[in-house]
Amino acid sequence: MNKQVKDPLDKLFESLNDVAYEGPSTQFVQDLESRLDLLAKKSKKPFVFWLFSISATILFGASLYALLNLEAKQHQLRSTAKQELKSAKAVSLQSSTITSSSSKSAVLPSLQLANELSNKLLSSSSKTEFPVLLQGASSSAFTSISIPFSPNLIKDNDSLSSPLLVGALVPQQAVQNTVEKQKDSVFSAPSLPLQPSNTKVRFSQQIGLQFGVSGIYSSFDVPTNNPLLTEAQLKQFRTERELGERQTSSWDFNLRYGLAIGNWHLQTGLHYFEWGEQLQYEVISVLGVNRYRYVNLPMLIGHSFELGKVQLIPYAGLSLGKCISAQGTYIQPQLNGVNLVNAKQLAGSFIAQIELQYQLNSQLSVTCFPVYRRTIGALIDNGMVINKYQSLGLLTGFIYKF
């Protein structure tokens, strides 16, 4: 600090440094309160954060349970199948002596067992072991060949109603030829969807839960003329807004219901997302985030393209949103304070998304998709603040088909 000898004039003005007690006016307090509100809003964890966390936990738990349950069932089916195969082997070995000594084609004594086993294999797994009876000159051997199962195997040759019968009914050379032929055809065939294809129009319903994050980009208009403001003031207002407002992000949360008719998909549900921007006006030192929260009712239409277990479904449509948090703050056109605004209570948006669905099993799919949204018209329009928004996000979640 200044330790020099003071000029008498400086001493005279030094008295202005003295402080007299006085209270702030209402205008000052109101302005401060609006700034403190912004500050509090910025530091508070949004409601959607908790909603997202709880839902994500429940969803994760449910999915884990479903997957483990499914795994246990498959394991049980596999072990049952193995046991039954062992019994079938024993039966085949017993009958092999009959096969080698008698005529070239003999019927297995346990046809019923073989049929049952075949049916189980059909329903339980896409890849299974087919026991093939290989008859040698000196001895009979029973080997297993691992072949991915395809319904085509059955379709191609109606007489071979059970894979077991391949080994049981046909002599050695014929068996080997058939097996080789079928192996080739199976291995070279493209993998098929889990659900058998059929010519009828498929009709299914689905419910799902998705969550993710979007980046929000705002754009604003400043009126070209205003009786209360000069052109220079409007220009300055635009500049300060351009410098002071930046994009922000939003948590997205979708609860959806879908209807699939053939390859066409209709989707509705409840979508939660936000519009808004970050503020940092240098001129008035205001910091904060404007968030306009909406719960939306979407209507989307899409068309699916099947790529094995993956489905690609581009969707497009509209949504109508009900605002649950409408208040925002912007710099005043005079650049000396903040201006409170309200977003529209009902707002329309355009939505486009390209959805990738991967089938975990016939009912459960995991999905991931980029989504683009755009407000229809201005979300805020009070004459001076005219804002439109766009967002680009990535969502992920699960779909249950029934």
Add this chain to the structure above:
Amino acid sequence: MIMSQEPQTALLLAAASGERRAQLALYELCYPVLISAARRYYHNTDEQMTVINNAFIKVILNLESYEKGRFFSWVKRIISNEIIDEYRRNKRYNELYRFDAPVEERSTPDYQIDQIFSQEQLQRMLLSLSEPARLVFNLFAIEGFSHKEIAQMLGVTEETSKWHTKMARKKLRELIVQSHEQTSQRSVG
């Protein structure tokens, strides 16, 4: 009157944690310090309000880093910095460099300085200075910063700071003389 009493620690803690009532109570306590500084720099109420509330938000945001001591001196420092920042933000910075003519210091007879001026009169004189001169004079003569410190704060040379102080003194002396002459005329009349 200088505010010597420190605010209670409980009040500071509550204000720092975001309790609105505590924040407003602290605002009431700080307001005299803040407004006294703002009035020396700004004519209009809106400008005063902006700078005071900006400074107070900074007080709230930095309360956790405040170490017990001279609270109101700390608040004064914050508002001084805010005023400097505000000056920079409003792009008046270049005006600090607009000086060329050497300033001739004219001594003012003591009887004129001894004349009693009210705070309002002094404030009016101060506010009639050009913005850079007012800023530098406030920092040097009233707040007690050295030219070296002012030069660092404003990003100018010490010479520039001295030049603006001299300019301010020159103008203030003129105003004092003017005021003295008006008073004399009134008493003669």
